[in-house]
Amino acid sequence: MNPLNSVVAAIERFDRLDGVAASLAKTVGRAVQARPVRNILSGTVIGHPLHPLLTDLPIGAWSMAALLDTLGGQASEPAADILVAVGIATAVPTAAAGLNDWSDTQGKPRRTGLVHAAANSTALCLYTSSAVARARGHRGLGKTLGLAGFGVLMFGGFLGGHLTYADAVNVNKTAGRNGPSKWTPVLGDSELSDGEHRKVDVAGVTVLLHRSGARVHALDSVCSHMGGPLEEGRIANGCVTCPWHGSTFRLADGSVVRGPASHPQPVYETRINNGHIELRRQPRT
Numbered sequence: 001m002n003p004l005n006s007v008v009a010a011i012e013r014f015d016r017l018d019g020v021a022a023s024l025a026k027t028v029g030r031a032v033q034a035r036p037v038r039n040i041l042s043g044t045v046i047g048h049p050l051h052p053l054l055t056d057l058p059i060g061a062w063s064m065a066a067l068l069d070t071l072g073g074q075a076s077e078p079a080a081d082i083l084v085a086v087g088i089a090t091a092v093p094t095a096a097a098g099l100n101d102w103s104d105t106q107g108k109p110r111r112t113g114l115v116h117a118a119a120n121s122t123a124l125c126l127y128t129s130s131a132v133a134r135a136r137g138h139r140g141l142g143k144t145l146g147l148a149g150f151g152v153l154m155f156g157g158f159l160g161g162h163l164t165y166a167d168a169v170n171v172n173k174t175a176g177r178n179g180p181s182k183w184t185p186v187l188g189d190s191e192l193s194d195g196e197h198r199k200v201d202v203a204g205v206t207v208l209l210h211r212s213g214a215r216v217h218a219l220d221s222v223c224s225h226m227g228g229p230l231e232e233g234r235i236a237n238g239c240v241t242c243p244w245h246g247s248t249f250r251l252a253d254g255s256v257v258r259g260p261a262s263h264p265q266p267v268y269e270t271r272i273n274n275g276h277i278e279l280r281r282q283p284r285t
């Protein structure tokens with residue numbers, strides 16, 4: 001195992017983080033409870049998780065500042081100072097979006113995420129100190145603090161990458177779940193009464209069926225956010241709410257009404273044929 005992966009494995013085993021992580025997650029969960037706040041920080045309004053988009057801003061600004069500090073010479077000092085300030089300003093919303101995402105994690109990803117957040121907060125403190133030192137004319141100290149911040153930032157970024165690419169945190173859990181492309185019978189028409197819902201297995205996926213009057217809605221039963229079981233969720237006002245973190249999807253088209261999910265649920269066309277409910281894949285919207 002390479003040294004960085006050994007560090008991650010040690011963090012994942014370090015269950016003493018769980019106490020502080022649980023209280024912080026609870027506090028963050030309360031702070032982001034309002035639907036507009038949740039939808040903005042989760043990226044629901046743009047149809048994509050917000051945190052990974054925002055991370056480019058401080059990482060980009062601070063990377064360029066590090067470059068100018070090491071290779072730029074005196075003429076680059078004002079530009080380096082501006083980049084340090086831009087990184088500080090953009091790190092704050094980035095951290096808010098990241099904390100929102102992290103508050104829904106559990107187990108090993110929650111521990112890794114806590115250290116990721118601590119590393120990035122340390123980097124932010126170092127860059128803030130660097131900005132103060134620069135403003136007071138202590139250029140050498142400002143550069144040293146900035147480069148130290150950059151090193152810590154890279155470690156935080158590595159952990160963030162691990163959370164996404166190894167732990168699949170906040171990755172669309174319905175990607176690749178396509179269901180049948182041709183009309184396929186899944187349930188007897190008489191087995192689903194008005195207002196009832198049922199989970200069915202078809203063509204390697206599980207689908208939530210719900211009858212509302214003459215219409216039968218069908219959408220993937222695995223929540224796109226973190227894989228929660230939508231068939232155990234609450235159905236009301238034409239929507240289903242995931243029992244795990246409260247993402248709410250419209251039954252008619254799978255669109256997200258409330259985050260933390262940012263990806264819509266795949267939906268299926270339905271029809272009644274020969275006494276059976278049939279469904280087939282509908283193009284993703």
Ligand code: FES
Pocket residue numbers: 104223224225226227228242243244245246247260261
């Ligand atoms: S799994 Fe998180 S809201 Fe469904």
